Amino acid sequence: MKNVVFDLGAVLIEWDPALAFADIFTTRDAAEDWLTRIDFNSWNRFQDGGRSFQDGLAVARAGHGDEIRHLEGYLDAFPLTIDTPVPGTWEIAEALQARGVPLYAITNWSADTWPHALTRYPRLEEIFRDIVVSGQVKQLKPAAPIYRLLMDRNGLAAGDCIFIDDSMANVEGARAVGMDAIHFTGAEALSRELAARGLL
Known part of the structure; x- marks a missing residue:
């Protein structure tokens, strides 16, 4: 068998990560541009590899400063991305x-x-x-x-x-x-x- x-x-x-930030950005293009600026795909791969959310936020903040502030709500908004x-x-x-x-x-x-x-x-x-x-x-x-x-x-x-x-x-x-x-x-x-x- x-x-x-x-x-x-x-x-x-x-899986559509931009949907987690739909209430923050006025257009999808704006959300996707922001995801690109903070190198979300690379960040997310480390999360998939076992890094905790809090550790991930700390790394993102060190690299991108206050621009990652929207990422803080990602965990709560995640269900929107997989609906x-x-x-x-x-x-x-x-x-x-x-x-x-x-x-x-x-x-x-x-x-x-x-x-x-x-x-x-x-x-x-x-x-x-x-x-x-x-x-x-x-x-x-x-x-x-x-x-x-x-x-x-x-x-x-x-x-x-x-x-x-x-x-x-x-x-x-x-x-x-x-x-x-x-x-x-x-x-x-x-x-x-x-x-x-x-x-x-």
Whole structure:
């Protein structure tokens, strides 16, 4: 039996950080310009790697001064950024589950914001047998240890796993440890890929 391992962000759950600041900036462009100025993507990757929110704020403040003041409300506003599910993918996961396919997940996600994901999407804990959250284990995709951690925790062999991610770097990371992997570009294409592997 093959095991299917999902990424979550941009595969099952849309993530749009600008929405956390929609009540602060008058336009989306203004919010995105500010996110660029404070190098939000780099900041967030460290959060996903296990840095605490308070430590993250201190680092951002040291680098950007008062310009990061809006970031202080990010944790509370985070639910706004994940309110939209990716079209069609939940249905695929549920179809796999109905066929008895073991489902797992590996996500680059901050430990501080992860509880919001479970509140908004309680099905995560019902569909997946195990979810490895990068911020909790302090490992990030696409480095090999996070894939191996999932396999070690659940007694899985790499050759029996199919990994799905929207990031090609993460797909290549999975392949490097011996997993089959699918680059996610949309639910329709994913359904075809899984059908070709005899899972749907």
